[in-house]
Structure formats: C-alpha cells, structure tokens
Amino acid sequence: MNRVADQPEIFHLQNDASDEPPKVLLIDEESSNIVLSLQALPYEIEHLIDYTKLGNHLNYNVRLPSLIMVNSHCKMVNVDSLLVRLKQSELSKTIPVILFCDCINQCPDDKIRAFTLGCDDFISLPIDPREFVARVQSKVQSALYHQEVMEMAFKDDLSGLINRRGYNYALINEWARCKRAKKTISMLIVDIDNFKEFNDKFGHAKGDELILLASETLNKADKRSSDVVARYGGDEFIFLLPDCNYDGASKIARDLVERFNKLNMTHNHLLKMSKFSISIGVSSLIPNQKNTASDLFARADDALYKAKKEGKNCWKRAD
Numbered sequence: 001m002n003r004v005a006d007q008p009e010i011f012h013l014q015n016d017a018s019d020e021p022p023k024v025l026l027i028d029e030e031s032s033n034i035v036l037s038l039q040a041l042p043y044e045i046e047h048l049i050d051y052t053k054l055g056n057h058l059n060y061n062v063r064l065p066s067l068i069m070v071n072s073h074c075k076m077v078n079v080d081s082l083l084v085r086l087k088q089s090e091l092s093k094t095i096p097v098i099l100f101c102d103c104i105n106q107c108p109d110d111k112i113r114a115f116t117l118g119c120d121d122f123i124s125l126p127i128d129p130r131e132f133v134a135r136v137q138s139k140v141q142s143a144l145y146h147q148e149v150m151e152m153a154f155k156d157d158l159s160g161l162i163n164r165r166g167y168n169y170a171l172i173n174e175w176a177r178c179k180r181a182k183k184t185i186s187m188l189i190v191d192i193d194n195f196k197e198f199n200d201k202f203g204h205a206k207g208d209e210l211i212l213l214a215s216e217t218l219n220k221a222d223k224r225s226s227d228v229v230a231r232y233g234g235d236e237f238i239f240l241l242p243d244c245n246y247d248g249a250s251k252i253a254r255d256l257v258e259r260f261n262k263l264n265m266t267h268n269h270l271l272k273m274s275k276f277s278i279s280i281g282v283s284s285l286i287p288n289q290k291n292t293a294s295d296l297f298a299r300a301d302d303a304l305y306k307a308k309k310e311g312k313n314c315w316k317r318a319d
C-alpha cells in the first residue's frame, strides 16, 4: 500500500454532525446593534471582541462558522491582513466573509481591494434590517451547501472522524506550520488488534460497531484542540499532534492503551464477545530541510510494526 500523503485539495472540516443551527462568527470590538440584528436570526452567534483569540474559533476541533462577519470599523482589526489570514487558512478559506462598512464614506478602491482579498459581500451601516437578513441568509445558505459537500469529501461515514483525505491535508498544513515555527510534530498510528479475527467470527456489521466504539474512545483522549484524529482506513487511525514532543505523544499513547483495556471491564455487548485492544506506533520530528512528512509517517508505521511484533496491546516509539 502506498502510505505517502497525497496531494492537497480543499480542506474544510466541520467537527460536529450538523443538527445544530449554523454558526455565525462576528468580529466586532463593540457590542453594537449588529449583534442585536444577528440575534434575531436562527443562528448560533459567536461574538469575538478580542481579535487575538481568533484561533479558538477556527481550528480542527471546533464546529466552524458558516459565515464570518467583520465590522471594518474595528480599530484593532486590520481588515486587509485579516482577510489574507482567513483566505490563506485551509480551515477558513471557504467560509464567506461579509464586511460592514460605511458605504457613503467608503472609497470604491477599498471595496475592490477587499473583494480581491476574498471578501464576499458588504453590508452598509447603518443597517437596513431587511437587506441585512437577505444578505446574511443567502450567504449562510450557500455556505451550508458547500459544507455538506466538503463533509462528504473529508469525513469518514462510519466513524464521523476525519477521513484519509482530510488527514493528508492536515498533515501537509501542520507539517508546514511546525516547520515555520521550528516546533516538534508527533504522530500516533493506532491499529485495532486482531480485528480480522473479530470480523470473521462475528460478521462485518459487528466489526463496524467495533470501529465506531474505537473511534468514540479515541476521540475521548486527552488532546488539544489543534490535534487531529483521523480514520486512516480499515481498523487504522491516526493522531496528528502539532507542537507536541515525544513525551506528550507517549503520554497520549499510554493513556489510549489503558483506556481500551479498561473498556473491556465495561458491560458493552461487543466487548462481551471478544477482548478488545489496540497497538500504537509513535514518532516525533522537528521538520527541517532534510526530512519530510512521509518520514514522520514511516517512522510511526515502523514503531507500530514493532508493537504488533512484541505482542500487541502496547505502544512503541520510533528509534
């Protein structure tokens, strides 16, 4: 099997199943009447006053907004650099952005530049309530269609985790980010032990249930919001841990092996059928000119092989 990361494509991830109302992120340093107008709509509103906290609202492990609205009069926000940042990030580049502006005093060149930098629409201040609702709803609606398509492309149907394509994006992005910041990036490859035997003995449907249980258990690991948990394929899962060294990664690996062992003591009907455990390979690298993201994977894969060879139900680190 070719285990090297594929080429990147558009990556837009939404973490939760969307029975929840669409989310709108408003960047405005004041509690203005924009907030009041938004609150009248059936959306979840996140009002970001402290612009430096943007990363808390746009990361792999939160439900992403369907629309970002920015009051271009915010003194603390440089709209040009904000648009560049939003449109450069794989997570936010497809989320529509509406700017509020004082259209009477707005220079047309500023608007044209904003469009060039990725702004999708403008709303004039003071707000005309009917126009406000029409513009916001139309942008949210098209964003929802887009998110649906992206979910189909990047989410694993069975587990709800990020799929292999999504993992490839995350790897390319996070590797580059850690390289720029000269930070360690770690990876865990997790494989269910003797899954084939379970499948053969109890059938594919029960095997699917076990994969789902494994996914839920992996998701409960003590990880950061920037960490990525993906189903790589079959009974294999990957944790991608940016800015995390061997010690941090080993702690998660140890915790996971224990978590699965403890699962066997519960009264889950699947676990009465068979003992359930995982093996993990751990690798860490500081990206530089001489190594690649594929090295990180290959080393974790070797370590996983070692864990399997040395009896399974354990974790091993790369040499």
Ligand SMILES: Nc1nc2c(ncn2[C@@H]2O[C@H](COP(=O)(O)OP(=O)(O)OP(=O)(O)O)[C@@H](O)[C@H]2O)c(=O)[nH]1
Binding pocket: 158, 191, 192, 193, 194, 195, 196, 197, 199, 203, 204, 205, 206, 207, 208, 211, 233, 234, 235, 308, 312
């Ligand atoms: N139920 C189910 N089975 C799957 C799915 N994808 C892959 N498989 C099966 O998963 C099994 C993977 O087995 P392996 O990892 O090769 O073998 P294993 O028994 O886990 O062996 P060790 O990893 O050495 O413990 C194969 O039998 C696949 O057919 C799936 O989505 N659902």
